[in-house]
Amino acid sequence: MGGRDRRPKLAVWKFASCDGCQLTLLDCEDELLALGDAVRIAHFPEATRGRLRGPYDLSLVEGSITTKKDVARIAQIRRQSRRLVTIGACATAGGIQALRNFAGQPGLAGQVYPEPAYLDALATSTPIAEHVPVDFELRGCPIDKRQLLEVITAFLAGRRPQVPAYSVCVECKLAGQVCVMVAHGTPCLGPVTQAGCGALCPRFDRGCYGCFGPMETPNTASLASPLAACGLDRGAIVRLYRSFNAAAPAFRDESFRNERD
Amino acid sequence: MKKREEVRTLPEDGLERLIGLVRSRGYCLVGPTLRDGAIVYDEISAVSDLPAGWTDEQEAGRYRVKAREDAAAFGYNLGPHSWKRFLYPPRTQLWQTTPTGEATLQPVGAAARAVQELDFIGGSTTPDRPFAFLGVRACELSAVAIQDRVLMGGAFPDPHYQSRRESALFIAVNCSQAAATCFCVSMGTGPEVTGGFDIVLTELLEDGSPAYLARAGSAAGESLLAQLEHGPASPAELDRSRVQLDQTAGSMRRELAADEVRGLLAANLEHPRWDDVASRCLACTNCTMVCPTCFCSTVEDHTSLDGTATRTRSWDSCFSLDFSYVHGGSVRASTRARYRQWLTHKLSTWHDQFDSSGCVGCGRCIAWCPVGIDLTEEVRAIASEPGDRQETTS
DSSP, X not given: OOSOOOSOEEEEEEOBSOSHHHHHHHTOTTXXXXXXXXXXXXXXXXXXXXXXXXXXXXXXXXXXXXXXXXHHHHHHHHHHEEEEEEEXXXXXXXXXXXXXXXXXXXXXXXXXXXXXXXXOOOSOOBOGGGTSOOSEEEOBTTBOHHHHHHHHHHHHHTOOOOOOOSBHHHHHHHHTOOOHHHHHOOOOOGGGBBOOSOSHHHHTTOOOOOTTOBOSSOOHHHHHHHHHHTTOOHHHHHHHHSSTTTTSHHHHHHHHHHHHO | OOOTTOOEEOOTTHHHHHHHHHHHTTOEEEEEEEETTEEEEEEOOSGGGSOTTEEEEEETTEEEEEEOSSOOSSOOOOOSOOTHHHHSOSEEEEEEEEEOSOOEEEEETTEEEEEOOEEEEEOOOSOSSOEEEEEXXXXXXXXXXXXXXXXXXXXXXXXXXXXXXXXXXXEEEOOSSOOTTOOHHHXXXXXXXXXXXXXXXXXXXXXXXXXXXXXXXXXXXXXXXXXXXOEEOOHHHHHHHHHHHHHHHHTOOOOOOHHHHHHHHHTOTTOTHHHHHHHHOOOOOHHHHHOSSOOOEEEEEEEOTTSOEEEEEEEOOTTSTGGGEETTEESSOSHHHHHHHHHHIIIIIHHHHHSSOSOOXXXXXXXXXXXXXXXXXXXXXXXXXXXXXXXOOO
């Protein structure tokens, strides 16, 4: 087959984010060597200074768009990428930093920076898919390691990733986990949140706080009554939805509804 | 050897010895145990693993364990688990392939395709140890009988289910109380255990301590009971056992008109109530996951970096969009269509398909629905104001 390296080129890109999602790739400790055999790591500054020129076969994009420079850079990355997969709540929904979309950026910046005038940022934090076409969105804050490997191995095999869009409840029930809301009265966003974490919080006796964003058909209005029965007032419900996926439309609209009504 | 039908009194340590006997015969004994604030089914090894002194209180969308004033070991109703978790596990590996040697290029028409020799490994159809189930209720035995028809009744029995099912031992218990969510009486499935068991127990309380009556329902059950010293149950014990069952049946608050519902739902496919329930339904799948008869599954292929490919079957639900996905989209895109599919299948078209209702009246779907949707209430709402039959459009 000659000496030419036919392995696909993998690139990892960062926008406004905490790096936790791309770190998930390095967390694949047992699989990392096999992954290095299967792909060429072409651009991954968190792991290596070595860089290969584009185009790239698979780009993993972390982070949200928060500056004008971001807008131009993501367009360029898209042009160089055969497949572009966004990873994590920042890239898929705008992240925790999308709280600025609700409060207004100048006001918030003044609370954090002594000289906010030096900042050159957009008024909103937005997901990558609002700027360029995205081939697949992988949810989570952070993303789940098994799901990341699923997306990469699916790409390598040319098959569709098995990343279900149903609720966290399915994962709880498959695991035999007792429902924390029905049996303990713990507020839980599981019924309106997309699966993928393996029901991590309920398995540790906590309610889901929605870090994988809305499931495929989220009926947030109906979930309001059991949340209230668990002792959450309107303000608490607003805060529950306004976290890592605050700007995901279903969660954003439900937080507005609870603020308004 | 005593007559199989005879009801006997177990000695004081009878239950402990029965548990030991079953385990010594190589069974994986699964029974009720208190965990994470609920009575769930898990492997047990002694009477001390049972939820003695605990019960549950249930309502639509609500379940709580509560201490009892006595030491009854089976004085609870039903928890979130059902036996399908063991007979029809949430995930089953169907088969796996691993590559052997290097891939080679072979001509396919004018092009070439990489071809690789594969080792094919079928997933094991048998459990490591046969299961013995302790504390099985009458409605649950009916549910197992329904899954038998679905998974073994046709021309192509499911080998995974069949091997687990046919090697399993059922030690049933008559219910001594009903939860507020129970409606087995109206479904004709309980509370008395009448068939499908190897041994059936009745728990009677003497000054707060449990004593057990036992009856064998199979040769396997008889051979176990034969190893325990026991005498025939006294007329007084039999009488108390009957009273207990009557009280349980009499205390049931919910009901479903099992005979009428089949035609009622079929004639009301466009009833406005479907919109009403869709506004409340979360499409979260909890009702189908806790249902002891729901059997829908999906088959997924996974590939790994070392070239292994695995085909797995997992529980799925008619409430997920992917479940009805065909080329171009989901057939049942609205929650209204999906809830209607679930309820009409469970209570109406199940008869056409499997010659029985798909519901046994266990009430799990009522208790474990986060928003407390109660199918008996939905049926009643439709029955109270039936609409005209129309062509379905969604």
